[in-house]
Amino acid sequence: MVFRTRRLACASVTALAATALVAGCASGDGGSTSGASGNTLTLWTHNAGNSAELDVVKKIIKDFNGSQDTYEVKLQAFPQNDYNSSVVAAASARKLPCLLDVDGPNVANWAWGGYLAPIDVSGGEVPLSDQLASTVARYQDKVYAYGFYDVALTFFARRSVLNEYGIRIPSMAEPWTKDEFDAALAELKKSGTFEYPLEMGTGGSGEWWSYAYSPQMQSFGGDLIDRDGYRTASGTFDGKDSVAWATWFRSLVSNGYMAKKSGADPNKDFLAGKSAIQWDGSWNAAKNADKLGDDLAIIPPVDFGDGPKIGGASWQWAMSSSCSDKDGAQAWLTFARQTKYFVDYAKATGTLPATQAAARQVDGYQPGGKFNELVEYARTFAVVRPVTPAYPYISTEFEKAAQDILAGADPENALGQGAKDIDNNLRTNNHYAG
């Protein structure tokens, strides 16, 4: 009796749970569109923790909702750390919003994964061709996203310090060469004033590694993957130019020019005078100019042989492929393309405005302005990260290889293993076809 009841109990509970599960799955498969109900469109953004940028998004939404009666856009903001996983979870549950922002290098991956739909914003006030190339995301010849701004990598230094040690302050036309840069670091190190003269933010993690250091590898002539068809990394990721970069990168640590792992706030260390030269993003330009005034030198990236290079593409706006009201989503994306919003974005976030018309209206970024050179870096030196669905994987492999190299791994082995892993990943994914 006791046992029979128990067995019955188990069986019924199992059956109940199984039914619930099947029912859950079935209803999940049913809805193939989402993100809009009636005339309300949902919009997701990653900047819940960044009120300056969030305010601009809110303003565009308010203006859009006020400008017409057909659609109503509703905002949902996420903290940046959880944003990508929220999107992936929502996509698995087929609950993506109509409009969402996406980090530039992820566009190809999300487009390939079927998250995003191509957009047509040709009716907007600002034509796409006016934008910095890195702020328009294309995948397989279709436009999937556009951004209002970009950021640029640059060296910051104090003019007084460089002059004191007889180091030339370079210009865009004549950037530092590798030998010149190494000599400058040696000179600064010899002075004994700086424990580590160069600060490159090696304490950071995640995408910073690929964003900050892969352009240096590209300046050596290497790259993350063979961009012709994106079918193999062997011979490129671990090619002789990439190995040359890795050897140089390691030498910065072994010569004592750079910390193997920098402090929690590299920019603060630079402003406090702990380091002489900092490799950093344009987002700190205004802060540095405030603190150092005319003593601040904004220095173009070093030409390691293949020209100076920086990374391109930041956060951009896109439309989900499951959006049930694509016309509404396109209307918002088209409406937002007004110069005043490009200006608002750049002012609020201290980033580089994506169009020249906007740059003219942002203090410091107008032609001749003290930060205008940063816009020119983005126009001239920017290389977008490889436009392939494999990019998120490649990026983690680069980060691991670069960290291992700084920790003392053999450059050839570390890059060789990375190239092998990337090729395996490409092969097991059928080279990300369809």
Place this chain on the structure above:
Amino acid sequence: MTTMIAALGRLRTVRRTRTTHTRRRESLTALGMAAPAVVLLIVFLAVPVVLAFALAFTDARLISPTPARFVGLRNFTLLFQDPVFYKSLRNTAYFAAIVVPLQAGLALALALLVNAKVRGVIFFRTVYFLPVVTSMVVVSLLWTFLYRKDGLVNHVISTLTLGHVQGPDWLGDPRTAMPAIILMSVWQGVGFHMIIWLAGLQTIPAELYEAADLDGATRRHRFRHVTWPGLRATRTFVLVTITIAAFSLFTQIRVMTQGGPLDSTTTVVHQAVHTGYDQQQTAYAAAMSLIFFVLVLTVSLVQRFLTREKD
């Protein structure tokens, strides 16, 4: 079991009329009360485990336009060619081999200390237990700062040796990273097992100690012949829980070193999360979890066999 059912049967013959009805009600109540837990267990434990096993033989990815296909043993073939996986296995074994005896031994020593009947013993029990109730993420973040090259640990070393010894960059050096994490993990976890040992110690009847005293046993003899045999059940529990906890080492690694430097701290669970989530290779991570499951199961069974009641 048989005697119990027989006993129940006898009871039932005496009060049959009342029992059938009440019993049915009782079992329905029991069913209702167990249902939430059972449903949760099935949905959040049984189903994911079965799914993970199934996924290990497919090419499922976190983001993919195509549905998962069956690929046989491909994930396992790749896994056994992956040098990082062997390092993960080695590091996990290394961590467990040091942590299990160290943490269990230290916890027992602490338990014996705080079991003494002296004033202020509650205070010490609380102090030793404090790290346990602190979140591992918080502890890891704090220790990351302590272990820096210019951190507190190195300052203490430098001061104690009058400046003769400069400590290394604990987490940045492949030779010291794992020992540093082991030390921190033991510090954090030792209080919990101290409480378990303490509970075990207090189940040993005081008469046994009195008898031993009357027989003139030394402290060591008392421990060897009274305390140690009295802790038999506790011992098994402590051993098994520490082993399983040690094998699933993840939080500290994720927060403090992300597996580096030079893979010196990567572990199986950390690698599974990294490949499955950061690198989007769901199926590959599932294969790794499957192997991890078999591994933990084997070790637990061996431990169970070694600590069985020998009758």
